[in-house]
Amino acid sequence: MHRNWCCRARAQPLVQWPRPVACWAGVLSAFALLFALPAVAADTPEITSQGFTISEPQGGVLGQFEKIRLRVEAPNRIENLIVRERSYEIDLATTPERAHFDLFGLERRVRQHKDVTLNFANYINRKLVKAGSYSFRVSVKDEDGQTARATLRVEVRDPQPPAQDAGPTAKPVRQEGFEFRRVGERQVSGAENFALGWKTVDGVKVVIAIDKLDDSEARFISLTEADFQKIKTRRHLVEAAEKARRIDRLELPAANNEAAGSIFGIEHRDAIIVFKVTESSTSLSELGTTVTLVGEVKH
Numbered sequence: 001m002h003r004n005w006c007c008r009a010r011a012q013p014l015v016q017w018p019r020p021v022a023c024w025a026g027v028l029s030a031f032a033l034l035f036a037l038p039a040v041a042a043d044t045p046e047i048t049s050q051g052f053t054i055s056e057p058q059g060g061v062l063g064q065f066e067k068i069r070l071r072v073e074a075p076n077r078i079e080n081l082i083v084r085e086r087s088y089e090i091d092l093a094t095t096p097e098r099a100h101f102d103l104f105g106l107e108r109r110v111r112q113h114k115d116v117t118l119n120f121a122n123y124i125n126r127k128l129v130k131a132g133s134y135s136f137r138v139s140v141k142d143e144d145g146q147t148a149r150a151t152l153r154v155e156v157r158d159p160q161p162p163a164q165d166a167g168p169t170a171k172p173v174r175q176e177g178f179e180f181r182r183v184g185e186r187q188v189s190g191a192e193n194f195a196l197g198w199k200t201v202d203g204v205k206v207v208i209a210i211d212k213l214d215d216s217e218a219r220f221i222s223l224t225e226a227d228f229q230k231i232k233t234r235r236h237l238v239e240a241a242e243k244a245r246r247i248d249r250l251e252l253p254a255a256n257n258e259a260a261g262s263i264f265g266i267e268h269r270d271a272i273i274v275f276k277v278t279e280s281s282t283s284l285s286e287l288g289t290t291v292t293l294v295g296e297v298k299h
Contacts, residue, residue: 028181043075045140047150050117059155059290062131066123069105073115074144081110083118084137090116103127112143118200124154131158158203171234172297178275182208184288194266194273196299200289206282208291210264218268228263228276231298241265241272254280254291273299 050069052058058068072081079092083104090100093111103126105119120136128134136152180196182188189196198208202227212218221244231237244265252259259280266273281295 004257006118006229014042023151035260044146045072045076045078045148047070047072047140047148049150049152052071054150054152056150057153057155057159060124061159062128062156064123064159065121065154068120068124068152068154070120070138070150071115072110072138072140072148072278074140074142074148075114076110076144076146077126078110078116079143080139081116084141085123085127085134105218106160107175107205111136120152121152124175128154128156131156153299173234173237175296177293178293178297180293181290183243183285186287196266198291200291201251205253205290206289206291207251207253210250212266212268214248216219218266220247221245221265221267223263223265223274225261225263227275228274228298237272237274238273251259252280252293254276254293257281259293272277272299 047069048054050071051067061065072078078093080093082089087294090097092100092104092106093109095109095143096191098108103123105117105122110116113298118138124134124181134154134156136154137149138152139149141147141149141158180188180191182198190198195212196210196213198210201207201209210220221241223240223244227240227244231240247264250264252262257280259277262277264275266275275295277295278291279292281292283290
């Protein structure tokens with residue numbers, strides 16, 4: 001018998017790298033992948049909102065916005081910081097006009113700063129005089145030419161009118177301007193409706209002592225600018241008077257506009273009257289010293 005010989009093809013082994021070589025090949029592949037990834041820029045400028053989501057409009061009542069802040073960071077220092085709102089456009093990094101800084105809660109130009117916080121409340125309360133939708137476009141560029149942009153949107157609403165059944169304390173106060181003037185020893189003109197008068201207690205510095213002519217029991221009170229601005233209704237007027245500081249004698253230096261900013265009130269019987277002096281002046285004539293006070297009154 002013949003044996004059946006079968007020829008079997010032997011499989012050729014795959015090429016195998018020595019283990020050290022395979023290890024280095026893996027490392028090189030990892031480095032190749034790393035360098036193939038897009039580079040992420042470091043130290044780029046950034047604009048972020050504080051306390052709210054910048055993609056959502058921020059609402060408030062006309063003239064009563066408080067804090068709406070954006071933080072601007074530029075590790076390579078700010079070169080330009082531009083704010084645009086309708087036709088308004090200002091570069092807060094380069095402008096020499098100081099009046100713009102307070103609109104955004106700043107004290108000076110921000111060029112070469114690394115970070116700064118903008119508060120838009122003053123701009124909104126002073127510049128946006130009608131209810132509606134407004135947008136602020138903010139852009140920053142650093143000294144390397146890198147930029148960042150953001151848009152802040154605000155919704156301004158009209159104040160709600162007082163409820164008709166809220167009672168007399170919800171009625172708006174009456175606000176008007178005044179101009180009181182006294183020439184020499186004559187009576188004070190313009191103050192007839194308030195029965196106010198004064199006498200000069202220091203002729204050199206022209207200090208006047210104000211009194212209430214028809215009511216010896218009238219009391220004077222001293223208020224702040226914040227108190228005066230909050231007085232919108234009769235209830236506000238009463239609340240301001242309740243927490244105000246009582247003063248026994250009211251004296252004001254009238255020369256050189258020194259009385260400007262003085263805020264005082266008078267309580268007598270059931271009436272409360274609050275005065276804010278915005279201007280004061282003095283002048284000499286043949287009839288004596290003329291003293292003039294100009295301002296606003298709420299009652």
